[in-house]
Amino acid sequence: MTAEPRIVPNPLFIWIRDAAERLRAIGAGNPRLEAEHLMAAAIGIPRIRLWLRDEPPAEEEIARFEALLARRLAREPLQYVLGTAEFCGTELRVGPGLFIPRSETEQLVETAAVRLERMFADGRTGPRIADVGTGTGAILLALLRRLPGATGVGIDRSAAAVETARHNAERLGLEDRCRFTRGDLLAGVEPDAFDAVVSNPPYIAEPERAALAPEIRDHEPEEALFSGAGGLDAIRRLIPQAARVLPEGGLLALEIGIEQSEAVVGLLDGSVWDGVEVVDDLTRRPRIVTAVRSRS
Numbered sequence: 001m002t003a004e005p006r007i008v009p010n011p012l013f014i015w016i017r018d019a020a021e022r023l024r025a026i027g028a029g030n031p032r033l034e035a036e037h038l039m040a041a042a043i044g045i046p047r048i049r050l051w052l053r054d055e056p057p058a059e060e061e062i063a064r065f066e067a068l069l070a071r072r073l074a075r076e077p078l079q080y081v082l083g084t085a086e087f088c089g090t091e092l093r094v095g096p097g098l099f100i101p102r103s104e105t106e107q108l109v110e111t112a113a114v115r116l117e118r119m120f121a122d123g124r125t126g127p128r129i130a131d132v133g134t135g136t137g138a139i140l141l142a143l144l145r146r147l148p149g150a151t152g153v154g155i156d157r158s159a160a161a162v163e164t165a166r167h168n169a170e171r172l173g174l175e176d177r178c179r180f181t182r183g184d185l186l187a188g189v190e191p192d193a194f195d196a197v198v199s200n201p202p203y204i205a206e207p208e209r210a211a212l213a214p215e216i217r218d219h220e221p222e223e224a225l226f227s228g229a230g231g232l233d234a235i236r237r238l239i240p241q242a243a244r245v246l247p248e249g250g251l252l253a254l255e256i257g258i259e260q261s262e263a264v265v266g267l268l269d270g271s272v273w274d275g276v277e278v279v280d281d282l283t284r285r286p287r288i289v290t291a292v293r294s295r296s
């Protein structure tokens with residue numbers, strides 16, 4: 001009688017399974033996927049190629065994997081550990097000191113893109129886009145990929161953000177259509193300089209700090225998250241600045257916190273802004289406000 005062939009799992013997957021269990025214990029959202037990402041990064045291959053690998057991990061690969069896993073188990077965000085984040089179908093460089101682009105911000109890109117496509121359907125050149133608080137450049141770069149005639153400027157107070165956004169623009173081959181600069185919101189920008197102002201500004205209210213996950217509260221930069229006692233300080237300053245730099249018909253598109261739509265709509269003076277709209281995210285929560293600059 002011949003013995004049944006025994007399938008011996010590649011030790012790679014035993015390491016991944018054990019890591020996933022440890023990640024589950026700290027409350028990681030998708031522990032198995034995170035463990036696979038960490039192993040792929042340790043080996044230096046795309047995650048999908050893990051499945052094609054027959055040989056067990058080498059000693060130095062395991063050492064790298066354990067070092068990455070230890071950082072993640074200490075509640076460092078996965079994207080910092082990997083050095084990259086996915087946004088709108090591309091990979092962006094990110095790291096400590098920078099805001100990690102979120103999937104919900106893809107809705108802001110989509111909303112702004114649809115409105116801008118409509119605004120520029122007559123074929124004139126543009127739009128010229130300002131991305132205020134650009135971080136990794138996520139929003140501006142996604143809009144440039146989506147709108148072939150668009151150009152733009154990404155502004156951020158953080159030098160690390162500006163440097164990383166430039167790197168991301170080069171990686172995506174978009175550097176000829178955009179520039180990144182340090183600045184305080186739109187201070188000093190000329191009137192009529194842009195056709196659209198888009199922003200995912202800091203909007204978390206100070207008192208919400210304690211309720212944030214440690215990955216966010218202890219790792220992401222304060223100035224990217226918090227904006228005064230009610231979370232609206234940056235938006236309150238940005239709206240009149242946007243009115244100054246946009247021509248008649250120019251678009252303002254803002255990401256906001258879940259409970260901020262009424263307050264933000266209230267900040268949009270009816271003598272300056274037309275067609276104010278609140279857009280829900282995929283879970284039907286109001287997360288975006290858009291408005292059009294009216295005649296002065």
Ligand SMILES: C[S@@+](CC[C@H](N)C(=O)[O-])C[C@H]1O[C@@H](n2cnc3c(N)ncnc32)[C@H](O)[C@@H]1O
Nearest residue numbers: 099101133134135156157158184185200202224
């Ligand atoms: C919520 S993050 C958004 C980053 C990026 N736009 C995204 O969606 O991934 C806010 C960004 O605004 C920047 N920021 C905060 N206050 C600012 C200010 N007064 N002027 C310019 N940038 C500011 C922060 O450094 C941070 O990069």
